[in-house]
Every structure is written in C-alpha cells, then in structure tokens.
Amino acid sequence: MRDTIRRFEERVIAGDLLGYQEGCQLATIGEDSPDLLDLISSANRVRLHFKGNRVDTCSIVNAKSGSCSEDCSFCAQSAHHAAGAQSYPLLDGDAIARAADEAFDAGAEAFGLVAAWKGLREGPELETLLDRIRELVAKNKGHVDGSLGHVPSESIAHRLKEAGVHTYNHNLETAPSHFGNICTTHTFQDRVETIRRLQAAGIRICSGGIFGMGENWEQRVELAVHLRELKVDVLPMNFLNPIAGTPLEHVAPLTPRECLKTIALYRMLLPTANLMVAGGREVNLRDLQSWAFHAGANACMVGNYLTTPGRSAGEDRRMLTDLGLTSSMGEPAPLVATAPSPLRMIAAGA
Numbered sequence: 001m002r003d004t005i006r007r008f009e010e011r012v013i014a015g016d017l018l019g020y021q022e023g024c025q026l027a028t029i030g031e032d033s034p035d036l037l038d039l040i041s042s043a044n045r046v047r048l049h050f051k052g053n054r055v056d057t058c059s060i061v062n063a064k065s066g067s068c069s070e071d072c073s074f075c076a077q078s079a080h081h082a083a084g085a086q087s088y089p090l091l092d093g094d095a096i097a098r099a100a101d102e103a104f105d106a107g108a109e110a111f112g113l114v115a116a117w118k119g120l121r122e123g124p125e126l127e128t129l130l131d132r133i134r135e136l137v138a139k140n141k142g143h144v145d146g147s148l149g150h151v152p153s154e155s156i157a158h159r160l161k162e163a164g165v166h167t168y169n170h171n172l173e174t175a176p177s178h179f180g181n182i183c184t185t186h187t188f189q190d191r192v193e194t195i196r197r198l199q200a201a202g203i204r205i206c207s208g209g210i211f212g213m214g215e216n217w218e219q220r221v222e223l224a225v226h227l228r229e230l231k232v233d234v235l236p237m238n239f240l241n242p243i244a245g246t247p248l249e250h251v252a253p254l255t256p257r258e259c260l261k262t263i264a265l266y267r268m269l270l271p272t273a274n275l276m277v278a279g280g281r282e283v284n285l286r287d288l289q290s291w292a293f294h295a296g297a298n299a300c301m302v303g304n305y306l307t308t309p310g311r312s313a314g315e316d317r318r319m320l321t322d323l324g325l326t327s328s329m330g331e332p333a334p335l336v337a338t339a340p341s342p343l344r345m346i347a348a349g350a
C-alpha cells in the first residue's frame with residue numbers, strides 16, 4: 001500500500017484528481033496499520049503544496065436555538081428529539097454584536113450567524129436577520145457568514161449577498177445513500193439546491209459533513225466526491241459527539257485515528273479545498289487534535305460550538321504556533337511557570 005499512497009500523492013500534486021475507486025482503495029487502510037502514517041504524511045505534503053502553512057479560523061454564534069421542525073438525528077436542537085437543548089428566538093442586535101466582538105477580538109477571521117430552523121422565508125424575521133447582518137458588516141471587523149438553513153429562492157440568496165454575507169454554511173451532512181437514515185423531513189437534493197442558489201448569487205459555500213453517524217467508508221468517499229463536484233470553498237469536517245436524547249446517542253464515537261484517516265482521505269480527494277476541523281475536535285480527536293493539521297486540515301473552528309463548548313482561544317493559539325502554522329489568531333501569551341501550591345505538592349507526594 002505504501003507505493004500506492006506515494007503514487008497517488010505524486011499524481012495529486014501534479015494536478016490529477018483521484019476517483020471514487022481510488023478513494024475507496026485508500027479507505028481500506030486500517031487504523032492500526034503503519035500505512036496510516038504514510039497516508040497522513042502524504043496528505044500533509046499535499047496540504048503544504050496547495051495550501052501552504054496557513055490555517056484559516058472562524059467562529060459562530062447560535063443566534064436562534066432549538067425547537068427546529070427538522071428531524072436530523074444527530075441534532076440536539078430538533079423538536080423531534082428530547083435532548084433538552086436551550087430554545088430561544090433570534091438574539092437581539094446587542095447580543096449578536098457582543099458575540100461577534102468576542103470572536104474577532106480572539107482572532108477569528110470570520111463570524112457566522114447560525115439559526116436552528118428549516119430555513120429562510122420572506123417576512124419580518126428575514127428583514128430582522130438582514131438588519132443584523134448589515135450591522136455586523138458595517139463594523140468591518142471581519143467576514144460575516146451565515147448558516148441559516150434552506151434558501152428557497154434566488155431572490156433570498158441575492159438579498160443575503162446584498163446584505164454582505166461572505167460565506168454561507170450548508171452542510172450536505174452525509175452521503176446521499178445514507179441521508180435518508182439521518183433525516184426524513186428534507187432531502188439531500190434540497191440541500192444541493194440551496195447551495196446552487198447561493199452560488200448563483202455569488203456567495204462562497206461552506207459545506208461538509210458529520211462523520212461517525214453509521215456511514216461506511218465508501219459513503220465517506222461518496223460524500224467527498226459530491227462536495228468536490230459542488231466546488232465548495234470551505235469543507236467543515238465534524239465528528240459526531242453523540243448527544244443524549246438524540247437518536248444517535250448510543251452510536252460509538254469515532255476514534256482519534258479514524259478521524260485522522262478521514263481528514264487525510266479528504267485531503268487526497270479534495271487537494272485544494274479548505275478542510276476545516278469543526279465540531280467534535282476536542283471530544284473525538286482528544287490528545288491527537290493537533291495532528292489534524294498534519295493530516296491535511298488547513299482551517300479550524302474556534303470558540304464554542306452550537307450546543308457544546310470548545311477550547312479557549314489561548315489554547316488554540318498555542319497549538320497552532322507550536323505546530324509552526326500561521327493564522328489570524330496571532331502569537332500566544334508567553335509561558336510563565338508558577339510554583340505549585342503546597343497542597344498540590346502534598347497530593348503529589350512531595
């Protein structure tokens with residue numbers, strides 16, 4: 001397998017794209033096999049070749065939480081599940097502005113407004129939302145993004161563009177052959193159509209998936225190929241953090257090495273995409289989360305997620321600097337050692 005991986009790497013760096021079968025071939029590498037480190041090394045060289053040493057960062061706020069009409073089985077915010085996620089209407093302008101200030105001050109390049117609902121429609125709520133977006137754009141602190149669900153018409157897509165939305169997140173979530181097992185209230189094709197409308201309006205697309213929802217490796221390759229065909233600009237890679245009360249609560253989480261293999265596989269299949277490590281980074285990758293970048297990722301979400309907390313900006317800043325990567329987050333604070341307290345020394349047997 002080592003020679004195959006190396007051959008694929010050379011082809012990808014020369015500008016060739018691997019096909020579905022070749023992706024499936026790489027996906028047969030076992031998580032316990034030494035070949036996994038070869039795949040990770042190849043993916044790292046592909047990342048360096050196409051993306052350099054820079055990591056893009058973004059942060060989000062859950063601007064409208066819970067009580068969503070859709071039944072996505074991974075989601076704590078669906079009204080169909082009893083996950084107990086907070087439910088509140090669209091935040092007021094001050095609350096959104098404070099969250100944006102916090103994100104930009106921590107060094108994020110982009111700030112995304114996320115809403116838990118089926119999607120956008122004409123009416124007063126859309127007008128309020130567009131006002132919120134315009135207010136953030138006028139502050140000119142960084143990119144203002146949206147993750148606001150289904151976009152039913154080209155005119156709404158154009159209004160988002162006019163308000164200043166830079167990038168719109170709308171994940172495909174999983175392969176079309178698995179989508180019906182994850183959601184029954186809308187279809188994979190509905191999601192593709194929203195993406196096409198936004199692209200036609202000139203909005204950049206952030207679209208990826210959630211891994212570890214019972215899909216097999218072929219389905220992970222299938223999703224990668226669809227995302228490549230859609231020419232998404234940013235591809236968030238989320239790893240399921242099973243939440244109690246959702247239908248997926250008992251699914252075994254992916255191991256750190258499965259996550260790294262998925263990232264490396266996606267870098268080999270999507271050499272020029274911005275692969276963003278997103279939800280589940282801390283829970284699923286654990287001590288190996290810094291490896292995500294050397295497995296091919298070149299972007300990460302910082303701050304909190306929608307219904308679960310993330311790491312501090314200081315920890316992420318330190319991690320990226322220690323890896324020799326550059327980002328908008330700047331340099332970490334100097335490390336200052338402090339003497340352990342006498343109580344801790346006693347506990348440690350000193």
Ligand code: SF4
Pocket residue numbers: 068069070071072075076077078079115116117118149
């Ligand atoms: S549409 Fe979004 S908020 Fe609603 S259930 Fe699905 S993932 Fe959750």
